[in-house]
Amino acid sequence: MLSLFARLPWIHRALIAFFSAFMVIALLLPAPQELRQHESFYQVGKAYPLSINIDALIQQQSVPQLVFLRWEKHTIGSGDSMALLFQRAGLSSRLLYQLTSTNKEIERQLTRVRPGDAFQLGFDSDNQLVQIARQINPFETFLITKSEDGYVSSLDKKEVNYQYNYAEAMITSNFWNAAASAGLTPNQIMELAGIFGWDIDFSLDIRSGDTFKILYQEKVVEGEVVDRGKIIAATFTNQGDTFKAILDDKTGSYYDENGRAMKKAFLRSPLDFRRVSSNFNPSRRHPVTGKVRAHRGTDYAAPVGTPIWAAGDGIVQKSSYNQFNGNYVFIKHSNTYITKYLHLTKRTVKTGQRVKQGQTIGTLGGTGRVTGPHLHYEFLVNGVHRNPRTVKLPQSKSLAGKAKTTFIANAKLRLDKLERYGQLLATP
Ligand SMILES: [Zn+2]
Numbered sequence: 001m002l003s004l005f006a007r008l009p010w011i012h013r014a015l016i017a018f019f020s021a022f023m024v025i026a027l028l029l030p031a032p033q034e035l036r037q038h039e040s041f042y043q044v045g046k047a048y049p050l051s052i053n054i055d056a057l058i059q060q061q062s063v064p065q066l067v068f069l070r071w072e073k074h075t076i077g078s079g080d081s082m083a084l085l086f087q088r089a090g091l092s093s094r095l096l097y098q099l100t101s102t103n104k105e106i107e108r109q110l111t112r113v114r115p116g117d118a119f120q121l122g123f124d125s126d127n128q129l130v131q132i133a134r135q136i137n138p139f140e141t142f143l144i145t146k147s148e149d150g151y152v153s154s155l156d157k158k159e160v161n162y163q164y165n166y167a168e169a170m171i172t173s174n175f176w177n178a179a180a181s182a183g184l185t186p187n188q189i190m191e192l193a194g195i196f197g198w199d200i201d202f203s204l205d206i207r208s209g210d211t212f213k214i215l216y217q218e219k220v221v222e223g224e225v226v227d228r229g230k231i232i233a234a235t236f237t238n239q240g241d242t243f244k245a246i247l248d249d250k251t252g253s254y255y256d257e258n259g260r261a262m263k264k265a266f267l268r269s270p271l272d273f274r275r276v277s278s279n280f281n282p283s284r285r286h287p288v289t290g291k292v293r294a295h296r297g298t299d300y301a302a303p304v305g306t307p308i309w310a311a312g313d314g315i316v317q318k319s320s321y322n323q324f325n326g327n328y329v330f331i332k333h334s335n336t337y338i339t340k341y342l343h344l345t346k347r348t349v350k351t352g353q354r355v356k357q358g359q360t361i362g363t364l365g366g367t368g369r370v371t372g373p374h375l376h377y378e379f380l381v382n383g384v385h386r387n388p389r390t391v392k393l394p395q396s397k398s399l400a401g402k403a404k405t406t407f408i409a410n411a412k413l414r415l416d417k418l419e420r421y422g423q424l425l426a427t428p
Pocket of ligand 1: 297298299375376377
């Protein structure tokens with residue numbers, strides 16, 4: 001830069017030097033009067049008129065002002081109504097009418113009430129109702145707030161975060177007790193049985209020494225666990241066989257580590273495992289005769305009246321009664337599969353009727369040639385009796401293509417996480 005300056009003609013050099021000097025002097029000089037005036041405009045302790053955007057100020061004022069409310073909690077009792085609750089709170093039926101006719105959502109929140117529903121009513125110092133708050137769940141509260149003209153409704157949403165938690169157990173007495181002792185909620189226990197219920201008959205095949213591990217979500221609001229979310233991954237070891245299930249976020253269904261659906265075309269057992277009394281029956285003795293089973297079916301001993309479910313989709317081949325089978329239902333699922341249900345108290349389907357998997361077809365009983373009430377269940381593959389608890393069942397939809405690739409990668413991470421949690425728990 002300097003060498004460039006040196007090569008310029010002398011007159012240019014002189015002009016540049018002159019103007020540079022002039023600018024330096026101009027910067028150092030005291031500011032002209034009009035500029036200095038602005039600088040000295042505000043003096044400490046003196047009041048000055050300020051130019052303020054009035055519109056902005058008015059807008060700000062329409063935001064509800066900070067008022068201290070007196071809160072009253074009122075709860076809907078049995079045989080109660082919102083009108084009665086308003087009466088107890090000293091509020092007029094006219095106000096209730098005004099509120100419910102404000103908008104559909106307010107109407108819904110104030111009329112669809114059930115015993116136990118709680119409402120927080122906020123009153124100002126003049127005993128005027130300013131706000132109604134109805135907590136919908138731990139993270140959502142419905143608000144009705146008084147405004148300049150009438151009332152407005154809004155939904156107050158807290159941020160929900162998710163964290164993982166882990167549980168594992170070894171079964172010593174029965175599945176339910178083991179799961180409950182491991183800290184699972186009744187919902188989670190049913191979910192777990194639902195996930196593996198296609199591979200394991202939870203009513204007859206659970207054994208002492210079986211183990212399970214589950215990784216599940218917890219919902220966290222403001223640092224506190226408010227609810228449990230979905231089971232993310234789980235493994236179940238039943239009589240030496242380990243089954244793995246991982247949640248697919250896209251479909252909300254569970255698949256094994258290879259992307260094969262956990263859900264099968266047939267239920268492993270056609271009734272609720274919780275109602276079956278013979279959870280441990282290693283010798284597989286007939287629950288009625290006491291003899292080791294020689295007949296071609298599975299017997300479930302459960303209370304009379306227990307609902308019996310169709311093991312899979314199909315058409316009722318026969319719904320009838322005879323002196324041996326008592327009330328019985330046969331279901332044809334395809335040319336390959338037929339299931340049979342015997343000794344029912346009551347049949348709730350008719351011959352020729354289409355049934356869905358899990359649909360109740362009758363109730364457990366002791367009709368026909370039996371010495372005590374039980375369900376006799378048969379599973380036929382191409383006309384041959386098979387053990388419904390061990391027969392390989394056709395799957396329902398499995399993942400394919402890109403969905404499968406993504407799932408398998410994700411499943412590996414989740415199973416790794418499950419294992420790591422297990423190791424952490426094992427380390428004292
Ligand atoms: Zn039997």
